Ligand SMILES: Nc1ncnc2c1ncn2[C@@H]1O[C@H](COP(=O)(O)OP(=O)(O)O)[C@@H](O)[C@H]1O
């Protein structure tokens with residue numbers, strides 16, 4: 406049986422701004438990502454990697470072409486539908502963890518479930534379970550400012566996967582970590598893909614990470630290099 410496609414992009418274009426200041430960042434790119442695949446997106450700074458990841462994660466609009474995620478045409482979804490879709494299907498890990506500073510690790514990890522109106526007790530249990538799995542049980546009640554960079558990123562991964570997303574997207578998630586933490590985090594992300602069938606897309610300029618994913622998309626000046 407043919408592997409099912411989870412992301413399908415055709416002639417995708419992203420333009421920032423309008424008129425004379427318009428900047429065409431993605432210049433008509435086409436690709437497919439299969440369910441359960443692990444993919445890295447590489448390319449020089451400014452090539453459009455984050456822009457592409459944000460589109461795949463339904464965080465931003467595009468100007469031409471088509472993008473289907475899990476068979477849904479993203480351009481056709483309303484703003485409300487999009488945020489619901491993201492909450493159910495997409496987990497995002499950023500370079501700078503983006504945890505909420507006034508909340509503890511546990512509370513940060515619970516957020517996607519609270520948005521889904523899962524009961525607090527259940528959300529708490531699931532978050533605790535994940536924090537334990539990521540060796541963070543002792544840090545559950547600490548705020549991000551009291552955690553190391555590696556610990557914050559692990560909390561960010563817990564938050565990204567607590568809702569069992571189909572797509573786990575990470576934008577230079579190890580950009581701020583030393584090599585030991587970087588390796589640990591990458592292994593975590595990739596093992597989630599293997600164990601749970603989650604599709605994992607990692608933007609990175611770290612060659613070691615790129616060689617660990619099954620497939621690589623190289624983006625140069627807004628185009629995919631074959
Ligand atoms: N919100 C924005 N408004 C205008 N230009 C942007 C915006 N975001 C990114 N850009 C520009 O788009 C290009 C690609 O950016 P980005 O996708 O962040 O590249 P990468 O992640 O590969 O470094 C850059 O020239 C950047 O300055």
Ligand SMILES: [Mg+2]
Pocket residue numbers: 454455456576
């Ligand atoms: Mg970027």
